[in-house]
Amino acid sequence: MPDPTQMNPRDIATLRAIMEALRTPVTGCPWDLQQDFSTIAPYTIEEAYEVADAIARGNKADLCDELGDLLLQPIYHAQMAAEEGSFTFDDVIEAVVTKMIRRHPHVFGDAQARAAGVAKGFWEDNKAKERAGQPKQGLLDAVPLALPGLTRATKLQAKAAKVGFDWPSVENVYDKITEEIAEFREASEEHKAEEFGDLLFALANVARHLGIDAEAALRSTNEKFTRRFKHIEAELEKRGRLPKDSNLEEMDALWDEAKTLE
Numbered sequence: 001m002p003d004p005t006q007m008n009p010r011d012i013a014t015l016r017a018i019m020e021a022l023r024t025p026v027t028g029c030p031w032d033l034q035q036d037f038s039t040i041a042p043y044t045i046e047e048a049y050e051v052a053d054a055i056a057r058g059n060k061a062d063l064c065d066e067l068g069d070l071l072l073q074p075i076y077h078a079q080m081a082a083e084e085g086s087f088t089f090d091d092v093i094e095a096v097v098t099k100m101i102r103r104h105p106h107v108f109g110d111a112q113a114r115a116a117g118v119a120k121g122f123w124e125d126n127k128a129k130e131r132a133g134q135p136k137q138g139l140l141d142a143v144p145l146a147l148p149g150l151t152r153a154t155k156l157q158a159k160a161a162k163v164g165f166d167w168p169s170v171e172n173v174y175d176k177i178t179e180e181i182a183e184f185r186e187a188s189e190e191h192k193a194e195e196f197g198d199l200l201f202a203l204a205n206v207a208r209h210l211g212i213d214a215e216a217a218l219r220s221t222n223e224k225f226t227r228r229f230k231h232i233e234a235e236l237e238k239r240g241r242l243p244k245d246s247n248l249e250e251m252d253a254l255w256d257e258a259k260t261l262e
Contacts, residue, residue, distance in 0.1 A: 001017070001020065001021065001024070002017050003017075004017040004018045004021060015071070015072065015075055016075055016079070016089060019072070019075050019076055019079045020079060023079050023080070023083065035076075035080075036080065037077060037080060040073070040076055040077065040080075041146070043073065044070075044073040044077070045146060047066065047069045047070040047072075047073055048070060050066045050069065050070075051063065051066045051067055051070050053066075054066045056219070074089070074092060075089060078091075078092050139159055139160070139163065140156055140159055140160070142159075143155045143156050143159060148215050149200070150200070150204050150207075150214040150215045150218060151214070151215045153200070153201050153204035153205075153214070154204050154205075154207065154208045154214055154215075157204065157205050157208050158208060161208075167205070167209070169209075170206060170209040170210060173202060173205045173206045173209055174206065176202045176205070177199070177202045177203060177206065180195065180198050180199040180202045181199060183195050183198070184196055184198075184199050227258070227262075228255055228258040228259065228262075229255075231254060231255075231257070231258035231261070232246075232251050232254040232255060232258065235254050235257070236250075236251075236254070
C-alpha cells in the first residue's frame with residue numbers, strides 16, 4: 001500500500017490512498033473501520049449543506065475547504081463498496097463520465113447532433129431512455145427520500161403537476177392553506193403533527209406556484225432571525241445583562257429596533 005504522506009497532495013490518488021489506509025484492518029482508524037454506508041450518509045448530506053452555506057456566505061476560502069470535505073464522501077462510499085466487491089471509485093467516475101457525454105450530444109456528439117442543439121423535452125426523453133429496462137417505478141419514486149422536507153414536497157408536487165394533478169391557480173392553494181390552518185387548530189393532540197405536516201405541504205405548494213425556492217426562503221428567514229437575535233444579545237450585553245435576565249417586552253422592543261436598523 002502506498003504511503004499517502006509521500007504522495008502528491010494535489011493528486012486524487014493520494015486521497016484514495018488515505019481512505020484505504022483509514023479502512024485497513026488493525027492499522028487503520030478504529031472509528032472509520034466501524035462505519036458503513038448508513039452511518040456515513042448523514043455526513044454526506046451535511047457536507048453538501050456546508051458547501052451551500054459557504055456559497056451563500058460568499059466565502060471562497062471556506063468553499064474550497066468544504067468542497068474538499070464533500071469530495072471525500074464519494075471516495076469514502078466507494079472504498080466501502082470496493083471492500084465488499086460491489087463497485088470501485090473508478091466505476092463511479094466511469095458512470096458519471098458516460099452519463100454526461102450521453103446527456104450532452106449537442107456538445108460531444110457529431111456535427112449533426114451539435115448543430116441540432118437541445119430539443120424541447122430532450123432531458124425528460126433522455127432520462128426516460130435511461131430508466132428503460134429498470135424495474136418499473138411510480139411517478140414519484142424518483143424523488144429521493146433523503147431530500148429536505150420542503151424541497152421534497154415541492155418536487156413531489158411538481159412531478160404530479162406534470163400529469164395534470166395540480167391546482168389550476170395559486171388562489172386555490174391559498175384556500176387550501178386556510179383550510180389546513182383550521183384543521184390544525186381543531187386537531188386533537190394525537191393528530192396535531194399530521195395536520196401540521198399538511199399545512200407545511202400546502203405552503204410548499206404556494207412556493208412552487210409562485211416560483212419561490214421554499215428551502216432557500218426558510219434558510220433566509222433563519223438567518224434573519226439569527227441576525228436580529230444577535231442584536232438583542234449585543235444590546236443587552238451593553239446593559240450588563242443576558243437574554244435570560246431580560247423579559248419579553250424588552251427583547252421585543254430590541255427586536256423591533258433590529259428590524260428598523262435593517
